[in-house]
Amino acid sequence: xxxxxxxxALALGLMLAPVSAVADNVAVTVRNSDNVQxxxxxxxxxxxxxxxxxxxxxxxxxxKNALGQQVAYQVTYDGKLLVDASVRPGGTAExxxxxxxxxxxxTFVCGKQYPERVDDIAWENDRTAYRVYGPALQRTGEKAxxxxxxxxxxxxxxxxxxxxxxxxxxxxxxxxxxxxxxxEAIEMEQETTYHFDHGYGLDCYKVGPTLGCGAPALMxxxxxxxxxxxxxxxxxxxGPLRFTVQLDYNPFSVxxxxxxxxxRIISCDKGSNFNKMTxxxxxxxxxxxxxxxxxxxxxxxxxxxxxENYVLYADPTDNPTKQNFQIYVGVLFPNGVKATKSMxxxxxxxxxxxxxxGVITYQPGEKYTYYFGSAWxxxxxxxxxxxxxxAEESLKALQTPLQVTVK
Numbered sequence: 438x439x440x441x442x443x444x445x446a447l448a449l450g451l452m453l454a455p456v457s458a459v460a461d462n463v464a465v466t467v468r469n470s471d472n473v474q475x476x477x478x479x480x481x482x483x484x485x486x487x488x489x490x491x492x493x494x495x496x497x498x499x500x501k502n503a504l505g506q507q508v509a510y511q512v513t514y515d516g517k518l519l520v521d522a523s524v525r526p527g528g529t530a531e532x533x534x535x536x537x538x539x540x541x542x543x544t545f546v547c548g549k550q551y552p553e554r555v556d557d558i559a560w561e562n563d564r565t566a567y568r569v570y571g572p573a574l575q576r577t578g579e580k581a582x583x584x585x586x587x588x589x590x591x592x593x594x595x596x597x598x599x600x601x602x603x604x605x606x607x608x609x610x611x612x613x614x615x616x617x618x619x620x621e622a623i624e625m626e627q628e629t630t631y632h633f634d635h636g637y638g639l640d641c642y643k644v645g646p647t648l649g650c651g652a653p654a655l656m657x658x659x660x661x662x663x664x665x666x667x668x669x670x671x672x673x674x675x676g677p678l679r680f681t682v683q684l685d686y687n688p689f690s691v692x693x694x695x696x697x698x699x700x701r702i703i704s705c706d707k708g709s710n711f712n713k714m715t716x717x718x719x720x721x722x723x724x725x726x727x728x729x730x731x732x733x734x735x736x737x738x739x740x741x742x743x744x745e746n747y748v749l750y751a752d753p754t755d756n757p758t759k760q761n762f763q764i765y766v767g768v769l770f771p772n773g774v775k776a777t778k779s780m781x782x783x784x785x786x787x788x789x790x791x792x793x794x795g796v797i798t799y800q801p802g803e804k805y806t807y808y809f810g811s812a813w814x815x816x817x818x819x820x821x822x823x824x825x826x827x828a829e830e831s832l833k834a835l836q837t838p839l840q841v842t843v844k
Contacts, residue, residue, distance in 0.1 A: 463537040465643035468840040469524035476523040483518040499537040509542040514673040544677040545707040563592035575666040582663040583649020589638035599631040647732035651809020656726040711810030721801040730794030746770040765824040768819040769808040771835040
């Protein structure tokens with residue numbers, strides 16, 4: 438081949454090479470090898486999608502289902518593309534990804550800090566809401582260590598509205614009380630407080646100086662050592678399909694280690710009754726037992742269910758006889774634990790009788806992941822038997838994830 442033909446062939450090859458490596462669209466197949474219906478978020482490395490489509494990082498694209506409808510998606514802080522997949526038993530779901538600007542997506546999951554309510558960080562999905570307590574609350578001296586649950590019976594996002602309604606009416610209620618209009622003040626409080634159900638849920642879960650629903654704690658002998666409220670936070674993802682927050686706590690002492698710092702990353706997904714918790718500690722010099730679990734309240738110490746890798750409880754609420762419903766709470770340990778058990782107090786305090794926990798041996802420097810969550814008897818889980826089934830199927834799903842193929 439002469440020189441001019443060689444140059445022509447080389448140039449032609451350079452022009453054709455990138456074209457052949459780029460696709461007009463990306464096909465995603467999600468396979469369910471289980472014998473039950475599955476619906477959950479699947480994760481795809483988003484850089485693979487950018488590369489296959491030949492578009493730059495951060496450029497928009499569209500995701501369509503097998504019917505050709507656009508579906509909501511999310512790119513997470515750690516480089517994952519999230520798609521909500523519903524797959525029948527033994528079946529597959531097909532998605533197509535292509536360049537383009539997607540239509541506005543509905544938000545199913547979100548959260549934020551509420552400095553107007555002593556630095557609460559609250560988040561919710563289409564099933565339940567949660568909150569953790571911040572430095573402003575710690576400065577008041579109130580003892581609130583664990584994770585709170587706000588029950589819902591609507592898929593709509595309600596938390597911000599609940600805060601706004603309650604907090605905006607506090608001054609009016611105080612004015613009525615000062616004016617001697619006690620009955621009017623009580624009526625307004627009942628109509629606006631998020632501690633009453635106004636048709637879409639409420640806050641009626643007691644936390645105090647406990648694990649609440651799903652917090653971790655290191656053990657010092659037979660005693661749990663709980664950090665106080667978070668010191669700093671960073672919201673890493675904020676919908677439409679996943680909320681993720683990192684919480685860092687003030688140094689504390691445990692055993693002979695005097696400068697231990699706890700870190701948590703919590704994620705909440707659309708459609709799930711459970712949050713993902715990854716916890717790790719700086720400053721530990723030796724392995725130490727760690728627990729994660731739920732508080733057991735004195736009004737009901739019997740409604741517990743322990744499995745090899747889960748702890749579940751039917752919480753009686755802060756007013757069992759008048760509420761007449763249950764909040765189902767629990768912790769799942771897909772990576773295994775040494776034991777699941779109850780740790781009861783010698784003398785119940787402020788209505789807290791003890792905890793149901795899973796126990797692991799925490800190794801310095803490791804990151805341990807488990808899941809905590811809840812449901813409500815007036816919403817999607819009506820009985821404790823259903824809650825056990827939901828937990829067991831959720832645990833199995835975590836251990837056998839849906840299989841994703843990208844072409």
